[in-house]
Amino acid sequence: MVTPNEGDIYSCTVNHIALQGQPQTKTWDVDVALPSVGPAVFCGVGLTLGLLGVAAGTFFLIKGNNCN
Secondary structure (H helix, E strand, C coil), rough: CCCCCCEEEEEECCHHHHCCCCCEEEEECCCCCCCCCCHHHHHHHHHHHHHHHHHHHHHHHHHHHCCC
16 A cells, blocks of 8 residues: 655556557656645534524523513
8 A cells, every 4th residue: 555645756557469569658646635624614604503593592482481
């Protein structure tokens, strides 16, 4: 198992009779992507809105019971 690091270059050469004596080489450059913060922000905003909704619902439920 190989763990690629940023800046590494990997290549693979294949020689087969169907290639008529011309081996083919494929080269890969490793691009390390930075983790995205989008999903974490979306989750945090959703959780905050959900908790505010529960708090507001509890407040109005208690206030409504006190009016009777």
